[in-house]
Amino acid sequence: xxxxxxxxxxxxxxxxxxxxxxxxxxxxxxxxxxxxxxxxxxxxxxxxxxxxxxxxxxxxxxxxxxxxxxxxxxxxxxxxxxxxxxxxxxxxxxxxxxxxxxxxxxxxxxxxxxxxxxx
Numbered sequence: 001x002x003x004x005x006x007x008x009x010x011x012x013x014x015x016x017x018x019x020x021x022x023x024x025x026x027x028x029x030x031x032x033x034x035x036x037x038x039x040x041x042x043x044x045x046x047x048x049x050x051x052x053x054x055x056x057x058x059x060x061x062x063x064x065x066x067x068x069x070x071x072x073x074x075x076x077x078x079x080x081x082x083x084x085x086x087x088x089x090x091x092x093x094x095x096x097x098x099x100x101x102x103x104x105x106x107x108x109x110x111x112x113x114x115x116x117x118x119x
Contacts, residue, residue, distance in 0.1 A: 010039030025076035037092040042115030052082040060105040
């Protein structure tokens with residue numbers, strides 16, 4: 001069974017994931033985005049919370065240290081670049097709405113699934 005088929009059927013108005021993209025393998029992040037895009041209703045929101053790099057660079061020294069620690073445990077783990085995640089999401093018809101700074105050098109990336117919103 002394909003991992004995308006393991007998602008609940010939906011459609012859903014929102015999908016929220018906290019502190020996951022940095023602990024999953026980099027190759028799994030596009031699968032997370034694709035699964036969310038598949039189950040979201042048109043106009044539905046995807047919210048990703050956690051630490052991210054900004055344009056290839058850590059947003060804080062603590063994030064750089066955390067990234068190095070994760071990669072020492074498993075080279076497939078590590079902080080993801082918010083711009084790269086956004087581009088991956090765009091290719092799946094997930095429109096970026098916001099990139100909000102959060103406490104402890106975290107961020108919330110917000111995307112909306114394109115398409116007509118059913119009322």
